[in-house]
Each structure stands twice: as C-alpha cells, then as structure tokens.
Amino acid sequence: MSDLEDAATAERAASGEPDAVHHHETVVGTPAARAGASRPEHEVPLRAEGVLTDGGPDTVRFLDAEGNRLQTDEANAPYAKIVEDMTPDDAQRLYRDLVLVRRIDAEGHALQRQGELGLWPSLLGQEAAQVGAGRAMRKQDYAFPGYREHGVAWCRDVPPENLLGMFRGVNHGGWDSNSHNFHLYTIVIGNQMLHATGYAMGIQRDGDVGTGDPERDAAVMAFTGDGGTAQGDYNEALVFASVANAPLVFFVQNNQWAISEPNYKQFRIPPYQRARGFGFPGVRVDGNDVLAVYAVTKAALDAARDGQGPTLIEAFTYRMGAHTTSDDPTKYRSAAEVDIWREKDPIKRMRGFMETKGYADATFFDQIDQEADELAARIRVACQQMPNPELPTMFDDIYVEPHPVIEAERTEFVAYHASFEQEGAQS
Amino acid sequence: MSEQKLSLAKGLNSGLRAAMEHDDKVVLMGEDVGKLGGVFRITEGLQKDFGEDRVIDTPLAEAGIVGTAVGLALRGYRPVVEIQFDGFIYPAFDQIISQVSKMHARSLGNLKVPIVIRVPFGGGIGAVEHHSESNEAYFAHTAGLRVVACSDPADGYWMIQQAIASDDPVIFYEPKRRYHERSVVELDESAGAPLGLHDARVARQGTDVTLLAYGPMVKTCLQSAEAAAQEGKSLEVVDLRSLSPLDLPTILASAKKTGRVVVVHEASTFLGMGAELAALVQQECFYHLEAPVLRVGGYNIPYPPSRFEEEFLPGLDRVLDAVDKSLAF
Numbered sequence: 032m033s034d035l036e037d038a039a040t041a042e043r044a045a046s047g048e049p050d051a052v053h054h055h056e057t058v059v060g061t062p063a064a065r066a067g068a069s070r071p072e073h074e075v076p077l078r079a080e081g082v083l084t085d086g087g088p089d090t091v092r093f094l095d096a097e098g099n100r101l102q103t104d105e106a107n108a109p110y111a112k113i114v115e116d117m118t119p120d121d122a123q124r125l126y127r128d129l130v131l132v133r134r135i136d137a138e139g140h141a142l143q144r145q146g147e148l149g150l151w152p153s154l155l156g157q158e159a160a161q162v163g164a165g166r167a168m169r170k171q172d173y174a175f176p177g178y179r180e181h182g183v184a185w186c187r188d189v190p191p192e193n194l195l196g197m198f199r200g201v202n203h204g205g206w207d208s209n210s211h212n213f214h215l216y217t218i219v220i221g222n223q224m225l226h227a228t229g230y231a232m233g234i235q236r237d238g239d240v241g242t243g244d245p246e247r248d249a250a251v252m253a254f255t256g257d258g259g260t261a262q263g264d265y266n267e268a269l270v271f272a273s274v275a276n277a278p279l280v281f282f283v284q285n286n287q288w289a290i291s292e293p294n295y296k297q298f299r300i301p302p303y304q305r306a307r308g309f310g311f312p313g314v315r316v317d318g319n320d321v322l323a324v325y326a327v328t329k330a331a332l333d334a335a336r337d338g339q340g341p342t343l344i345e346a347f348t349y350r351m352g353a354h355t356t357s358d359d360p361t362k363y364r365s366a367a368e369v370d371i372w373r374e375k376d377p378i379k380r381m382r383g384f385m386e387t388k389g390y391a392d393a394t395f396f397d398q399i400d401q402e403a404d405e406l407a408a409r410i411r412v413a414c415q416q417m418p419n420p421e422l423p424t425m426f427d428d429i430y431v432e433p434h435p436v437i438e439a440e441r442t443e444f445v446a447y448h449a450s451f452e453q454e455g456a457q458s
Numbered sequence: 459m460s461e462q463k464l465s466l467a468k469g470l471n472s473g474l475r476a477a478m479e480h481d482d483k484v485v486l487m488g489e490d491v492g493k494l495g496g497v498f499r500i501t502e503g504l505q506k507d508f509g510e511d512r513v514i515d516t517p518l519a520e521a522g523i524v525g526t527a528v529g530l531a532l533r534g535y536r537p538v539v540e541i542q543f544d545g546f547i548y549p550a551f552d553q554i555i556s557q558v559s560k561m562h563a564r565s566l567g568n569l570k571v572p573i574v575i576r577v578p579f580g581g582g583i584g585a586v587e588h589h590s591e592s593n594e595a596y597f598a599h600t601a602g603l604r605v606v607a608c609s610d611p612a613d614g615y616w617m618i619q620q621a622i623a624s625d626d627p628v629i630f631y632e633p634k635r636r637y638h639e640r641s642v643v644e645l646d647e648s649a650g651a652p653l654g655l656h657d658a659r660v661a662r663q664g665t666d667v668t669l670l671a672y673g674p675m676v677k678t679c680l681q682s683a684e685a686a687a688q689e690g691k692s693l694e695v696v697d698l699r700s701l702s703p704l705d706l707p708t709i710l711a712s713a714k715k716t717g718r719v720v721v722v723h724e725a726s727t728f729l730g731m732g733a734e735l736a737a738l739v740q741q742e743c744f745y746h747l748e749a750p751v752l753r754v755g756g757y758n759i760p761y762p763p764s765r766f767e768e769e770f771l772p773g774l775d776r777v778l779d780a781v782d783k784s785l786a787f
Binding site: 175202203204205207208209214215217219222224225226227228229230231232233234235236237263264267268270271274427428429430431432434435436437 | 485511516517519521522524525526527528529530531532533534535537549552553556557560562563564565566567568569570572601602604624625626702703706
C-alpha cells in the first residue's frame with residue numbers, strides 16, 4: 032500500500048492541508064485521488080421519478096453486461112492492478128460463491144413459501160456486491176451486517192442453515208459471531224453501523240492497525256442499504272469513524288429501493304459523494320460486477336488496516352426480488368425496470384467473462400450447479416428438521432449474572448407446565 | 459489512612475480511577491469528559507492520567523456514544539459512558555433498548571456488552587428544561603438491563619466499581635443535586651465493598667412506617683424521619699440502591715416489620731417505581747399491611763420550569779403528610 036500512502040501524502044501536500052490533525056492522519060478525497068488520480072467527482076443527478084439504472088461516470092466497473100473486460104478508464108484505473116493480479120482460480124472461486132449464494136437465497140425463499148420460514152429477505156441481484164465485499168476481507172477482519180447479507184455470511188463461513196433459525200422463529204441469531212467475525216443480523220436499520228465503528232475503535236486501541244503485519248492488522252466492514260443512509264445512527268457512525276480515523280469500510284448496497292421508496296426519496300446526493308462531507312473518501316462501484324467490488328473493497332480494507340482511515344463504498348446494484356417475502360413490489364415499480372436490471376445479472380456477467388477468457392469449461396459450470404443443488408437439499412433438510420427450542424430456554428442468557436426475577440419466573444414457568452403433565456398422568 | 463471525607467462527585471471520581479487502574483479495558487466516553495472532566499467534573503484528571511484513548515471526548519451524539527460503546531464492548535472493552543444530563547439520554551434510547559439490553563440473549567449467550575451508562579439525574583438545581591429528569595422507570599422496565607442509583611459518597615465510590623465489574627449492562631443513576639455533599643468513605647479495598655451492587659440498605663431503623671427511596675430522595679427521607687422522630691413517630695428508611703433487580707428480601711422484611719409503606723421518588727408516580735413496589739409489597743405482604751402502600755413523587759406533568767420545582771419535587775412536608783395518611787388508616 033505504499034503507493035497509496037505516497038499518493039495521499041502528495042495530495043495533502045499539493046492541497047496545502049496540514050499533515051496531521053491532532054494525532055490522526057486525515058485523508059480526504061476519492062480513493063482514486065488517494066491513488067494519485069486527481070479529478071473532481073461528477074454530479075450525478077437523481078431523477079425526480081423512477082430510478083437510475085446506471086451509476087454514472089464515477090462508477091468503478093470492469094465488466095460490461097456480457098462480461099467483456101472494459102477498457103481502463105479514470106474510474107477503474109486505480110483498481111486495475113488488483114483485477115489483473117487475479118488468477119483463473121480466483122475467478123472460479125468467486126463464480127462458485129455467486130452461484131451458491133444465489134442458491135442459498137432461492138432455498139430460503141422457497142422454504143418461506145412452503146411455510147417452513149416466517150419470512151425471508153432475498154438478496155437476489157446483490158450476489159456480486161456481497162461476495163466481492165466478503166471475499167476481500169481477511170480472517171481477522173470483522174463484518175457487521177444488516178439482515179440481507181446472506182452472501183457475506185457465506186464468505187465468513189457461517190453455515191447457511193444457521194441463518195434460518197431467526198426466520199423460522201427458533202432464535203434471534205443462530206451463530207457465534209466471534210467464531211466467524213460476522214456479527215448477528217441487525218434488524219433496526221443502521222444500529223450496526225455504530226457497533227462496527229466502536230469495534231474498529233477497539234482495534235485501534237489494541238494496536239492492530241498499521242503494524243504492517245498482514246496477519247495482525249485488522250479492519251471492520253459495516254453493511255447497510257440505501258435506506259439505511261437516512262438513519263441517525265448511520266450518520267453518527269460516519270462522524271465517529273471519521274474523527275477516530277477508524278479502520279472501517281462502510282459498505283452501502285444501493286439496491287435502489289428501501290421497500291417501496293426509491294433513491295430520490297432517500298437522498299439528494301448519492302451516498303458515495305456524501306462521504307467526503309464526513310471527511311473521508313467515497314467510491315461508487317458497479318455492485319453487479321464482482322471483480323470491481325472485490326477490487327474496490329480490497330483497496331479500501333488495505334487502506335483501513337494500514338491506518339489510513341475509513342472509506343465509504345456505494346455498491347450500485349438492484350434488489351431483483353421483493354423487500355421480503357411479505358412485500359409486493361408490483362405495487363410500486365415497473366416490470367420494465369426490473370427487465371433492465373436483469374440484463375445486468377452478476378452471474379451471467381461473470382460467466383461470460385470466464386468463458387471469453389477461457390477460465391473455465393462447461394464441466395466446471397455443471398459441477399457448480401450440481402454443488403448448488405446439493406447445498407440446497409442440505410439446507411432444506413436442516414430447516415425441516417430444525418427442532419423447536421425447549422420452552423424454558425427462553426429464560427436463558429437474559430443476563431450474564433444471576434437475576435432473581437428471571438430465576439423466579441423460570442421456576443414458576445417450569446412448575447406451571449409440569450402441573451399439566453401431572454394432570455395428564457392422573458387422568 | 460483509608461477513611462476520607464469525600465463528596466459524592468469525588469467518590470465517583472475515585473471509584474472510576476480505581477476501576478481504570480484495576481482493569482486496562484475500562485474506557486470512559488462521553489461529551490466533555492476529557493480535559494474538562496465532564497460538566498460535573500466527575501472524570502476530572504482521568505484523561506491526564508490515563509490518556510485520550512481511555513478517556514474519550516466523543517462527538518455530541520448520544521446514540522453514537524452508546525452505539526460505539528457497544529462495538530467497543532464487543533471487542534472486549536468495558537466502556538463507561540457518561541450521559542451529560544438525564545434528559546439527553548433519549549437519542550440513545552434505541553441503542554440501549556434495541557441493542558444493549560438484548561445483545562446477550564439474542565446471541566444465545568455468546569456475546570456480552572458490559573457497558574455502564576452513567577446518568578446524572580433528578581432536579582433541585584434550578585436547571586433549564588431537560589436537565590432535571592428522572593427516567594429510571596423506562597430502563598428498569600427493560601429486561602437485560604440492570605439499573606442502580608447511588609445516594610451518598612460511599613455508594614458512589616463502591617457502586618461504580620461494582621457496576622463496571624458487572625458483565626451485564628448497568629444504567630447508573632447519580633443524584634446530581636447531591637454531588638457536592640460530603641461524608642466519610644472507607645477506601646480500603648482489602649475490606650471489600652460493604653454491600654453488593656443490588657443490595658438495599660436500611661439507612662435508618664424504625665418501627666412505625668417504612669419509607670422506600672433511592673438517589674436524591676434518601677436524604678429527604680432521612681430528614682423526614684428525623685423530623686417525625688421529634689413528633690414521636692419512628693420511620694424506617696430503606697435506600698433501595700438497586701432498581702432492577704430490586705432487593706425484595708430487604709424491602710419485604712421492612713414492610714412486614716412496620717406494616718406501612720410509603721414510596722418516595724422524584725419521578726412522576728404513574729407507572730413509576732412506586733407502582734411496581736406497591737404491587738410487589740401488597741402481593742407479598744398482604745396480611746402484614748395496616749395501610750395501602752402510598753406514593754409520593756413528582757406530579758404527572760413534564761418537569762416544570764425550575765421556579766416550580768420546590769413544589770413539584772417531594773419534600774419533607776409531602777413525605778410527612780403521606781406518613782400521617784398511612785398512620786391514619
């Protein structure tokens with residue numbers, strides 16, 4: 032990352048900014064500027080009606096809709112080397128992730144429709160955004176998701192079955208966050224952005240930033256959507272992270288819709304452009320281009336681990352499905368719009384790229400499809416066989432230390448239920 | 459010399475210092491807690507001695523303070539958050555209720571967030587709006603939180619250390635109008651804390667009526683008992699100290715002993731701590747009671763402009779009036 036560091040220093044020198052504010056280094060600008068390409072951000076007007084289907088000239092993109100490798104341009108140039116360094120194996124792994132994640136999601140949706148789950152929030156269309164981001168993380172990095180981040184969960188090795196418990200109503204989160212460095216899903220929009228920020232402040236206090244040790248230096252990723260950018264917690268997180276120069280990447284999946292409300296009802300300035308106002312760089316990436324998302328996230332995480340502070344990434348993507356299984360998007364958006372985005376499908380693009388490049392043959396693609404079928408079957412069985420929780424366990428772990436009210440209620444509850452069993456035995 | 463005469467403010471300050479010396483994962487956060495030492499100087503001198511990484515001057519955003527404290531706690535720290543005034547806690551209400559209180563349970567016991575949220579509370583200082591509130595019932599109502607209130611310098615010194623040592627989140631109320639009142643504090647750690655964090659304390663023995671109070675009203679009740687004694691009435695004063703959980707054995711023992719209970723707090727009475735205490739006492743001591751449990755509290759209006767507060771807040775006259783009503787049953 033020494034190139035980025037030099038560029039940042041040079042930029043500050045050119046702008047006459049002081050080298051450091053208090054004891055933190057402050058770098059403001061686009062990541063592209065941080066990498067040496069100095070240029071203004073483009074104005075990206077939000078349409079008064081409907082949604083944009085293209086992120087505009089600032090969008091970092093490497094693949095076109097057919098998967099052809101695009102020419103290097105101002106936006107993607109700072110990240111080109113990361114993509115060029117990727118091997119066919121890397122591409123195969125990303126492709127596998129995309130397909131399996133889509134299949135996990137489809138199975139979740141199907142299980143809800145079959146009555147096995149109470150709700151499912153689909154990530155359909157956002158696979159590349161999540162896989163690109165998730166695979167750019169290192170083991171010691173930590174992710175704070177919203178509730179649609181099934182693809183990031185996959186990248187953090189959370190068994191997909193474990194995501195189902197909360198949607199089946201047997202728990203509020205069925206995995207140990209610290210075993211995967213993947214926090215529980217957070218349903219109150221934006222709450223987790225502050226948790227991510229505080230966690231990153233803890234990493235700083237542990238001295239795990241900027242040591243140069245790739246096994247030690249750590250960063251945090253905070254996930255939310257376009258709707259989340261309106262929340263107070265989101266904006267406070269950006270303030271706190273900026274002031275602390277925290278090792279953090281804010282990853283906004285702009286899927287164009289916050290349930291029924293399009294971007295223009297959420298903001299007048301796109302999220303990536305707002306980052307600068309908070310004092311750190313923002314970048315918009317084509318969220319349906321897994322190579323671009325991977326490269327942009329990797330650069331941001333490297334900078335964060337290196338002590339260069341936060342970055343905001345806006346992954347410009349689309350929620351192909353409903354908000355959740357309880358939603359009906361036909362009431363608020365047109366089929367034509369969905370059709371436009373279907374053409375930008377992230378899996379189709381990646382497959383086109385790999386075929387053009389000769390990175391994989393038909394056997395590989397068939398194998399992945401077969402693996403997806405097996406994974407789906409495994410998830411289905413696990414869901415159907417997931418036991419209901421033992422009733423008294425609802426009193427478990429309310430407090431770490433003993434609590435007289437909880438203990439008394441548990442005792443009373445157990446005795447109450449036992450009284451029915453005794454009645455049954457007597458009759 | 460391990461005994462010192464300290465103010466409540468100094469007791470808290472000394473307790474925070476001891477906790478920070480004892481565990482380097484303890485960090486203080488809040489508005490102006492660093493160089494200034496907080497608007498009440500409770501953290502005075504701590505940033506100088508422990509550094510800016512451990513005494514963090516935060517941006518002015520309460521949700522941000524509590525939300526980042528959650529993240530720090532998840533990373534293994536023990537954040538002690540100062541909310542500048544009681545009435546400023548509401549921006550953080552969502553983080554406290556939705557996240558802090560539920561984190562341990564929703565993670566099936568895998569995660570804990572040992573956060574202390576310090577709240578200077580109550581009125582009586584002639585302050586402007588939003589600076590005199592008693593919002594303890596909101597938090598005591600919420601499972602997953604522990605809620606305590608200190609009333610004197612010794613409790614300030616010991617309870618803050620116990621709250622920080624607790625693996626559960628604690629809402630820690632400090633009676634701001636008593637910050638500068640002084641009494642003798644035993645600072646010798648070898649003897650250990652005189653009471654547990656969730657123990658109530660019989661502050662004055664009596665036989666005729668029990669006064670249940672906490673925070674700023676403990677002194678008011680002790681003064682009331684003193685005045686009543688001159689009229690030949692023997693009042694027992696119980697300092698609850700812990701509002702969630704309640705120390706029921708101590709409370710009920712006193713209620714059974716006197717048969718008459720008056721709850722005194724600054725908060726409005728409707729659905730306040732007094733309502734819960736009245737329900738529990740009548741449920742557990744029904745045949746011991748000589749009178750219904752009475753409540754003396756703030757009126758059920760927003761905290762009024764300070765020119766009203768002497769009449770809004772329970773004082774000796776209103777407490778003794780309730781005592782007389784109880785005795786008249």
